[in-house]
Amino acid sequence: MKTETVTLKIKRQNTPSGKPYWETFETPKKPLSNIISCLQEIQRNPVTADGMPVNPVAWDCNCLEEVCGSCTMLINGRVRQACTALLDQLGSTVTLEPLTKFPVVRDLQVDRSRMFKSLKKVNAWIEIDGSHDIGEGPMMPDNIRAKRYVLSECMSCGCCLEACPQFTLGNEFLGAATFSQVRLFNMHPTGQAKKEDRLDALMGKGGIADCGNAQVCVEVCPKNIPLTESIADIGRQTSLKLLRDFLSK
Amino acid sequence: MMKRQSKVIIIGGGLAGLSAAMKLCELGAEVVIVAYQSLKRSHSVCAQGGINAAMDARGEGDSPDNHFYDTIKGGDFLAEQPLVRDMCHQAPAIIHLLDRMGVPFNRTAEGHLAFRRFGGTLYSRTAFAGATTGQQMVYSLDEQVRRYEHDGLVQKLEWHEYLGAVLDSEGVCRGAVIHNLRTNHVDCLPGDAVILATGGPSQVYAGSTASTVNTGAAATMAYLQGAQYANAEFIQIHPTAIPGQDKLRLMSESARGEGGRIWVPKRVGDPRTAENIPEDERYYFLEEKYPHFGNLVPRDVASREIYDIVYQQKLGIGGEAMVYLDLTHKTREFLDDRLGGIIDTYTKFTGQDPRTTPMKIFPAVHYSMGGLWTDYETDAHGMIDTRSPRNQMTSITGLYAGGEVDYQYHGANRLGANSLLSCIYTGLMMAPGVIQYTRNLGKAPEDVPSSLFDQARSFWANRLQSIKKMNGSVNPYRLHKELGNLMMENVLIVRNNQKLEQAVEKIDEIEEKFKSVQCVDSSDWANPTASFINQLYCMIHLSRIITRGALMRDEFRGAHYKPEFDLNQPADFDPHEYIDYLERSHYEKVPEEAFPQGHLAYMKRYESNNEKWLKTSLATFKNNQPEITYAPVNTSIMTPRPRKYD
Numbered sequence: 087m088k089t090e091t092v093t094l095k096i097k098r099q100n101t102p103s104g105k106p107y108w109e110t111f112e113t114p115k116k117p118l119s120n121i122i123s124c125l126q127e128i129q130r131n132p133v134t135a136d137g138m139p140v141n142p143v144a145w146d147c148n149c150l151e152e153v154c155g156s157c158t159m160l161i162n163g164r165v166r167q168a169c170t171a172l173l174d175q176l177g178s179t180v181t182l183e184p185l186t187k188f189p190v191v192r193d194l195q196v197d198r199s200r201m202f203k204s205l206k207k208v209n210a211w212i213e214i215d216g217s218h219d220i221g222e223g224p225m226m227p228d229n230i231r232a233k234r235y236v237l238s239e240c241m242s243c244g245c246c247l248e249a250c251p252q253f254t255l256g257n258e259f260l261g262a263a264t265f266s267q268v269r270l271f272n273m274h275p276t277g278q279a280k281k282e283d284r285l286d287a288l289m290g291k292g293g294i295a296d297c298g299n300a301q302v303c304v305e306v307c308p309k310n311i312p313l314t315e316s317i318a319d320i321g322r323q324t325s326l327k328l329l330r331d332f333l334s335k
Numbered sequence: 336m337m338k339r340q341s342k343v344i345i346i347g348g349g350l351a352g353l354s355a356a357m358k359l360c361e362l363g364a365e366v367v368i369v370a371y372q373s374l375k376r377s378h379s380v381c382a383q384g385g386i387n388a389a390m391d392a393r394g395e396g397d398s399p400d401n402h403f404y405d406t407i408k409g410g411d412f413l414a415e416q417p418l419v420r421d422m423c424h425q426a427p428a429i430i431h432l433l434d435r436m437g438v439p440f441n442r443t444a445e446g447h448l449a450f451r452r453f454g455g456t457l458y459s460r461t462a463f464a465g466a467t468t469g470q471q472m473v474y475s476l477d478e479q480v481r482r483y484e485h486d487g488l489v490q491k492l493e494w495h496e497y498l499g500a501v502l503d504s505e506g507v508c509r510g511a512v513i514h515n516l517r518t519n520h521v522d523c524l525p526g527d528a529v530i531l532a533t534g535g536p537s538q539v540y541a542g543s544t545a546s547t548v549n550t551g552a553a554a555t556m557a558y559l560q561g562a563q564y565a566n567a568e569f570i571q572i573h574p575t576a577i578p579g580q581d582k583l584r585l586m587s588e589s590a591r592g593e594g595g596r597i598w599v600p601k602r603v604g605d606p607r608t609a610e611n612i613p614e615d616e617r618y619y620f621l622e623e624k625y626p627h628f629g630n631l632v633p634r635d636v637a638s639r640e641i642y643d644i645v646y647q648q649k650l651g652i653g654g655e656a657m658v659y660l661d662l663t664h665k666t667r668e669f670l671d672d673r674l675g676g677i678i679d680t681y682t683k684f685t686g687q688d689p690r691t692t693p694m695k696i697f698p699a700v701h702y703s704m705g706g707l708w709t710d711y712e713t714d715a716h717g718m719i720d721t722r723s724p725r726n727q728m729t730s731i732t733g734l735y736a737g738g739e740v741d742y743q744y745h746g747a748n749r750l751g752a753n754s755l756l757s758c759i760y761t762g763l764m765m766a767p768g769v770i771q772y773t774r775n776l777g778k779a780p781e782d783v784p785s786s787l788f789d790q791a792r793s794f795w796a797n798r799l800q801s802i803k804k805m806n807g808s809v810n811p812y813r814l815h816k817e818l819g820n821l822m823m824e825n826v827l828i829v830r831n832n833q834k835l836e837q838a839v840e841k842i843d844e845i846e847e848k849f850k851s852v853q854c855v856d857s858s859d860w861a862n863p864t865a866s867f868i869n870q871l872y873c874m875i876h877l878s879r880i881i882t883r884g885a886l887m888r889d890e891f892r893g894a895h896y897k898p899e900f901d902l903n904q905p906a907d908f909d910p911h912e913y914i915d916y917l918e919r920s921h922y923e924k925v926p927e928e929a930f931p932q933g934h935l936a937y938m939k940r941y942e943s944n945n946e947k948w949l950k951t952s953l954a955t956f957k958n959n960q961p962e963i964t965y966a967p968v969n970t971s972i973m974t975p976r977p978r979k980y981d
Contacts, residue, residue, distance in 0.1 A: 117580075118579050119580050123580035129812040130810055132810075132855050142856055147547055148371075150579075150584070151584045153381060154372075154377075156373075198373070209482075217354075221431060223434030225445075234437075234439045238437075241470070242373070271437070276437070
């Protein structure tokens with residue numbers, strides 16, 4: 087019996103400044119196959135559908151269970167993680183492309199360091215006195231914890247930014263992931279100490295005012311983080327801060 | 336004179352590396368973190384169920400000493416007791432620290448930390464953040480390190496790979512050789528000390544829960560450079576994972592901690608679906624065989640039982656190698672709140688909803704109890720000397736290790752939710768000693784002759800160049816799969832010497848084939864294949880350490896099960912009898928009748944087996960092979976005794 091195969095059309099690029107090109111591969115479709123296992127198959131047999139030996143496709147991945155955020159790419163035009171993209175749900179031809187809102191490193195690898203710079207810009211951490219044993223953390227009702235937990239599942243994968251019409255390769259827009267992290271830290275009893283600094287960082291260029299309310303971020307988030315709620319909440323927080331700043335002048 | 340600022344290089348951005356970085360920054364050191372990827376993406380994010388700390392939040396009478404007892408017993412007495420005691424006593428402070436840093440731990444109605452049960456204990460001592468505790472802890476530590484980065488104390492070198500230590504003529508580690516995974520340039524980082532926090536080696540096996548970076552290459556490179564590797568043969572097989580082509584995905588022990596039940600149909604090859612099998616036709620084999628611990632027996636025990644049910648009794652679901660893990664008796668709200676993360680994972684990867692259909696699971700390679708040999712120092716009272724430069728130092732001076740890459744904390748079998756603890760504990764604990772070490776050093780990194788670094792750099796640049804030129808007929812990724820399958824077939828749950836001997840020979844054959852590898856990627860930019868071939872070389876050596884260690888250890892201890900050497904504990908044996916026996920044998924020849932029939936003979940077998948095998952195995956690289964020797968284990972706090980969970 088002939089094994090069932092899947093056709094992968096992959097957009098490749100050799101270097102950050104190189105010209106993109108397309109290559110097609112055929113890989114066997116085994117039970118429970120996902121896009122990662124296809125790319126691994128290409129590593130084991132780096133030959134195109136036309137029988138041309140080529141360099142294996144380069145891509146990023148690590149955990150393979152959708153908690154690290156690494157293997158984000160465009161699969162049939164939709165931004166998502168390659169590990170949870172099961173072949174059974176994808177049809178017989180699948181296109182793979184790198185994210186378009188981040189600089190390409192090679193093939194499907196992109197450089198998402200901008201996301202981590204944004205986290206630095208908004209002080210996305212809790213200022214603790216030190217790691218020595220100084221007793222318990224603040225008491226917290228479980229419903230607040232539950233709200234924080236949902237926001238805290240953000241794995242900086244970049245799906246929301248890829249989908250966002252406001253976020254582009256060249257601009258400074260911080261984007262939904264970062265706004266949502268500000269909400270997370272502002273919600274914490276200790277994190278509130280730095281609340282004003284975080285909001286300040288969101289009130290300049292590339293901040294919350296630049297959000298065009300397209301609301302696509304929330305649709306593509308693999309962790310179902312209520313990003314539009316976060317944007318609305320941060321909008322309120324910054325408006326109130328504007329008012330406070332104005333009154334205290 | 337002002338004290339010189341210590342410069343410490345940390346390899347790995349998971350829990351151990353991040354906690355060491357945070358503590359070292361606090362102590363004023365200059366820190367460089369080297370990681371394959373962005374720090375948020377390390378393998379620690381895969382840890383699901385929780386982290387142990389005996390805070391007795393439910394009034395069950397738990398204490399750090401009970402935690403110590405469970406951990407030592409769970410590890411079949413092979414863990415270093417003074418360290419485990421200190422870790423268990425520090426655990427509550429570690430939880431409070433994480434809580435203060437913002438880890439969203441689940442809470443009680445009153446707003447206190449909530450705890451759940453895990454395997455190998457009868458107490459609720461596992462703090463948790465849904466079912467993604469590791470991810471949440473990595474994020475909180477990453478945030479603290481980002482804060483230090485913001486303040487200029489930490490430099491992150493992401494997209495860099497560690498290739499080896501720079502050793503001076505006296506064998507002292509003076510820095511690290513690193514490989515930029517984008518430009519493919521090789522460089523040296525001079526430093527006062529290097530910490531390996533590089534995680535486990537499960538990629539040596541084809542079917543594991545590991546992330547792709549968990550090749551064990553950094554630890555193996557330390558071994559190839561002269562560090563000893565300890566207890567390699569103790570590989571944990573987690574009882575519950577879901578099958579997959581690219582990896583086996585873990586279904587956390589917390590599923591059982593929250594009431595999940597393991598069962599198979601009583602009838603061999605029963606074709607009915609789970610919903611159609613009535614209660615009285617289900618075999619809850621763990622609950623029946625272990626009425627005391629039930630589904631929460633330690634992992635080594637659970638994996639062996641599942642293996643037995645599937646392969647000996649042929650009771651796997653529909654005749655296949657799978658058993659049910661059933662949560663369907665719990666409410667949807669409860670499951671979403673406590674186990675949401677793994678329920679999503681199961682649903683996404685299998686298309687079935689565990690809230691309505693029992694999950695189908697099977698054991699998978701999960702964790703290495705063994706790792707680089709590391710040292711520690713106790714004071715006159717037997718307590719850990721927290722400022723000793725020896726703490727967590729490998730056998731290479733100035734090269735430290737912490738987290739899954741070390742070996743001291745879990746003995747022959749790790750208890751669930753103890754790995755997050757040992758990662759953070761080692762990261763924090765080693766920091767004052769590392770600082771002490773750097774202060775004792777005569778030379779600053781600038782005073783080390785630059786020729787030393789030039790040599791190391793050119794050695795590695797040449798090595799990677801020659802790998803890139805490899806032009807044989809063997810695909811390195813296929814050879815990796817072959818090695819992984821070989822390990823799965825021969826060095827897994829049930830081990831026997833004949834197969835282990837064959838495996839040793841086959842590893843030699845794989846090493847031979849390695850010479851004919853082809854570097855299938857010709858790119859000079861961001862070429863992952865050359866790195867991978869170097870990692871594969873390390874994996875071949877590492878699999879040899881594991882297999883050789885397993886072959887030589889002729890006993891049954893924890894995760895290392897050789898049926899041939901099972902001491903056959905009598906069914907009605909009580910471990911306390913052994914303590915009685917030891918005491919009585921101090922002053923008299925213990926008569927046979929003093930214990931139920933067969934018990935004395937068993938206890939004597941146990942005693943003499945311990946005399947021979949209650950030892951740490953140490954692999955030293957000699958003549959391209961691991962030379963294995965044995966060293967005593969510190970059992971000064973709790974007398975070793977037979978394990979029992981029923």
